Amino acid sequence: MICFFFPRSASRENPFMLSTMIDAQVDATTRSRMAAIGEKVLAGEKIDRSDGEWLFRLSATADIFDLLAWANRIREHFKGNKIHLCSIVNVKAGGCSENCRFCAQSAAYQTDSPRYGLVDLPPVLKAADEAKSNGVTALGLVAAWKGIEEGPVLDEICSRLEDLKNSGKTRPDASLGIIKNPRVANRLKSAGLECYNHNLESSRQFFPRVCTTHSYEDRVETIQHLKNAGIKICSGGIIGMGETEADRCDLAFALRDLGVHIVPINILNPIEGTPFAQNLPLEPLKILQTIACFRLILPRQEIMIAGGRSVNLRDMQSMIFMAGASALMVGNYLTTLNQPVEKDLQMLKDLGLDPSWDKHGFSDQEETTGCA
Numbered sequence: 234m235i236c237f238f239f240p241r242s243a244s245r246e247n248p249f250m251l252s253t254m255i256d257a258q259v260d261a262t263t264r265s266r267m268a269a270i271g272e273k274v275l276a277g278e279k280i281d282r283s284d285g286e287w288l289f290r291l292s293a294t295a296d297i298f299d300l301l302a303w304a305n306r307i308r309e310h311f312k313g314n315k316i317h318l319c320s321i322v323n324v325k326a327g328g329c330s331e332n333c334r335f336c337a338q339s340a341a342y343q344t345d346s347p348r349y350g351l352v353d354l355p356p357v358l359k360a361a362d363e364a365k366s367n368g369v370t371a372l373g374l375v376a377a378w379k380g381i382e383e384g385p386v387l388d389e390i391c392s393r394l395e396d397l398k399n400s401g402k403t404r405p406d407a408s409l410g411i412i413k414n415p416r417v418a419n420r421l422k423s424a425g426l427e428c429y430n431h432n433l434e435s436s437r438q439f440f441p442r443v444c445t446t447h448s449y450e451d452r453v454e455t456i457q458h459l460k461n462a463g464i465k466i467c468s469g470g471i472i473g474m475g476e477t478e479a480d481r482c483d484l485a486f487a488l489r490d491l492g493v494h495i496v497p498i499n500i501l502n503p504i505e506g507t508p509f510a511q512n513l514p515l516e517p518l519k520i521l522q523t524i525a526c527f528r529l530i531l532p533r534q535e536i537m538i539a540g541g542r543s544v545n546l547r548d549m550q551s552m553i554f555m556a557g558a559s560a561l562m563v564g565n566y567l568t569t570l571n572q573p574v575e576k577d578l579q580m581l582k583d584l585g586l587d588p589s590w591d592k593h594g595f596s597d598q599e600e601t602t603g604c605a
């Protein structure tokens with residue numbers, strides 16, 4: 234249980250005068266609109282687009298803390314104190330044909346990122362051992378390439394998935410890029426794949442400023458093929474790439490319309506050599522506000538905080554759960570380091586949160602069939 238404390242200056246006599254330690258007051262109209270939205274979400278109703286935009290636009294510190302309090306309550310209502318942990322292993326690194334402007338693995342940019350071809354089984358099993366010892370629910374096999382088609386590479390990937398599943402160490406997930414052929418999705422399903430990561434990255438409108446070698450529609454189509462094959466979807470994006478609040482709001486609503494199950498939020502960690510290397514960092518409070526907005530728009534989904542967490546949030550990392558996060562990427566990311574897993578596990582323990590899931594409970598999540 235995570236509690237929000239009434240600040241010293243809060244007035245218990247007048248609830249419309251709730252304030253933070255810096256005495257910024259929550260406007261009564263704002264507070265009552267927030268409460269109406271929060272109650273609606275708790276009652277199982279969806280919030281509408283205008284309320285979503287309004288939440289993303291909140292700018293007063295006290296209002297943002299009020300939003301965090303609601304996001305925390307909503308997380309506890311739908312998720313209890315359970316936190317889902319995920320890890321990833323790069324099964325093919327660097328030299329990617331795509332030009333995603335945030336990515337150190339694109340062949341279009343000069344970076345220090347390692348390059349290697351498809352790995353054999355031992356490094357995958359080693360990563361699975363590590364994941365299991367850390368209590369991680371799922372290990373994602375991630376490949377740096379445009380996408381996957383039928384052929385020997387798919388055969389090898391399916392063999393890795395089957396071996397990993399048979400080892401019983403952890404649930405095998407995958408992130409293998411664009412899928413154009415529904416038979417590929419069916420084949421992955423037959424190999425035991427339960428969940429596939431494929432991020433929308435940002436809004437439909439902003440996407441061409443992130444990547445021009447494939448389209449937003451390619452990504453939506455991939456998700457549709459996977460859903461049709463009965464595979465659960467992990468899809469989110471990256472914030473801090475220069476997008477607006479409206480773009481972040483668009484992303485959250487698009488993910489809701491797609492009926493995804495896990496929503497990873499990455500925070501840009503600018504990599505030297507990539508076009509986004511000079512991007513200014515988002516302020517920690519803006520990051521927390523974004524997480525909270527996603528929780529209110531996607532109340533039943535796992536909101537997972539992934540890359541860029543340590544470098545952007547620093548001492549405020551533990552507040553992601555108060556902002557509504559219910560899942561955490563632990564261990565190192567694809568091209569950047571994370572804080573040690575022991576530190577993450579201690580943080581969860583200190584917050585009274587429980588990462589000890591023996592299997593991931595997709596069942597309590599909203600199922601939708603339509604795509605945006």
Ligand code: SF4
Binds near residue numbers: 332338410
């Ligand atoms: S994000 Fe994926 S598709 Fe884009 S350049 Fe990096 S590895 Fe390639």
